[in-house]
Amino acid sequence: MRHRSVSDLMTPTAVSVQRGTTFKEIARLLDEFGVTAVPVVDENGCPVGVVSETDLLHRRDSGGGANSAADLMSHPAITAAPEWSAVRAARTMENYKVKRLPVVDAGGHLIGVLSRSDLLQLFLRRDRAIQEEILEDVLTHTLRLSPSSLTVEVADGFVTLSGTVSRHSLVPVVLRLCRSVDGVVDVTNRLDYEQDDLPADERTDTRRQKTT
Known part of the structure; x- marks a missing residue:
């Protein structure tokens, strides 16, 4: 018996942003790629946080001065490894109350994103x-x-x-x-x-x- 792992279910990373990426650029990327959040990576490509549509809407509604990914992101980034089981990933999401997990390789570099909707594939x-x-x-x-x-x-x-x-x-x-x-x-x-x-x-x- 072989259970599908995070690497089987994740979406390979198509887009990420850096700490200095602006509010408007993040909003454009979310719209262009049809995603609801993007990982924020450092200069080595390692995730340090996540910016979601909710973060953008909260900034807009509150009228705060957050204008970059570093200001907007939820951090630290809660990550998963590609060899994790789907059950372990789901429990991590539940424990940390997050909707998605950046997936990192052995060196901590971003290689994909696993979302709750990806986990639903198991039941489809x-x-x-x-x-x-x-x-x-x-x-x-x-x-x-x-x-x-x-x-x-x-x-x-x-x-x-x-x-x-x-x-x-x-x-x-x-x-x-x-x-x-x-x-x-x-x-x-x-x-x-x-x-x-x-x-x-x-x-x-x-x-x-x-x-x-």
């Missing part, structure tokens, strides 16, 4: 692609289960699993791995099992009991 995967990954990567290659004994249905990212596995203890494992597949919103468990090998205190009402 086609249902067929999700179904194939679960059947081939999760069930067949990872768990060595026979795909003919299980049915995987996917509708708008919602997965329904049905069929029979050999042991009760496999059920939570299957569910956990399926939920970790990129694009899966939730998993409905309709799995049955042949052998009940779980201790009584580990059983829950959400796992189907074996029928006889």
